[in-house]
Amino acid sequence: QVQLQESGPGLVKPSETLSLTCAVSGYSITSGYYWGWIRQPPGKGLEWIGSIHYSGSTSYNPSLKSRVTISVDTSNNQFSLRLTSVTAADPAVYYCARLPHCPGGNCHHGGLYFDIWGLGALVTVSS
Amino acid sequence: QSALTQPASVSGSPGQSITISCTGTSSDVGAYNFVSWYQQHPGKAPKLMISNVSYRPSWSSYRFSGSKSGNTASLTISGLQAEDEANYYCSSYTTSSTLVFGGGTKLTVL
Numbered sequence: 001q002v003q004l005q006e007s008g009p010g011l012v013k014p015s016e017t018l019s020l021t022c023a024v025s026g027y028s029i030t031s032g033y034y035w036g037w038i039r040q041p042p043g044k045g046l047e048w049i050g051s052i053h054y055s056g057s058t059s060y061n062p063s064l065k066s067r068v069t070i071s072v073d074t075s076n077n078q079f080s081l082r083l084t085s086v087t088a089a090d091p092a093v094y095y096c097a098r099l100p101h102c103p104g105g106n107c108h109h110g111g112l113y114f115d116i117w118g119l120g121a122l123v124t125v126s127s
Numbered sequence: 128q129s130a131l132t133q134p135a136s137v138s139g140s141p142g143q144s145i146t147i148s149c150t151g152t153s154s155d156v157g158a159y160n161f162v163s164w165y166q167q168h169p170g171k172a173p174k175l176m177i178s179n180v181s182y183r184p185s186w187s188s189y190r191f192s193g194s195k196s197g198n199t200a201s202l203t204i205s206g207l208q209a210e211d212e213a214n215y216y217c218s219s220y221t222t223s224s225t226l227v228f229g230g231g232t233k234l235t236v237l
Binding site: 036038063095113115116117118 | 128161172173174175184216218223225227228229
């Protein structure tokens with residue numbers, strides 16, 4: 001059974017960097033799929049942040065691209081999110097998820113949909 | 128990229144059918160058959176209900192179905208049950224190799 005679990009500081013100061021990790025169990029990251037991050041501000045909808053393949057190939061939301069880095073740690077079967085220069089617009093529940101990308105053998109960069117999700121991690125921004 | 132357009136809310140009585148629309152452009156919904164739908168109950172993580180326009184994963188009830196025409200995709204829930212009351216989000220792959228969500232639709236079971 002594949003499970004994803006987010007972890008990291010729940011409180012970040014304005015202008016500092018938000019860092020979260022997603023630990024994957026029950027499946028090896030190097031076996032395939034893209035792995036991604038999604039966030040949801042309180043009371044609002046979902047926003048895709050970006051995705052990564054174990055090979056290092058990434059795809060980012062254009063609106064966040066200048067501040068986001070997603071990386072993969074194959075030795076620990078996990079991947080991470082860094083969001084720099086956080087502001088009052090960045091508090092949210094941050095989810096990690098798995099993304100299939102090769103339906104019928106035709107592969108697509110970045111992943112196509114989110115089939116397995118973590119429980120989410122709430123991040124607050126405050127000094 | 129702009130969010131896909133969904134109605135803010137829909138409602139229906141138990142046993143009835145409802146449809147939620149998701150309108151995009153020729154660069155996302157209209158470009159590929161890679162529209163997905165997610166159910167989210169309050170305080171919970173989203174759950175995949177439909178992928179690739181109309182494919183149901185094993186955990187998704189047969190009462191959920193998806194379709195697409197042009198730049199608009201639709202999610203239909205038949206035989207409404209109280210447990211279906213939740214927020215629903217559509218998502219689409221885009222020609223820029225990115226993903227975009229809809230704003231979400233709150234389903235109320237009367």
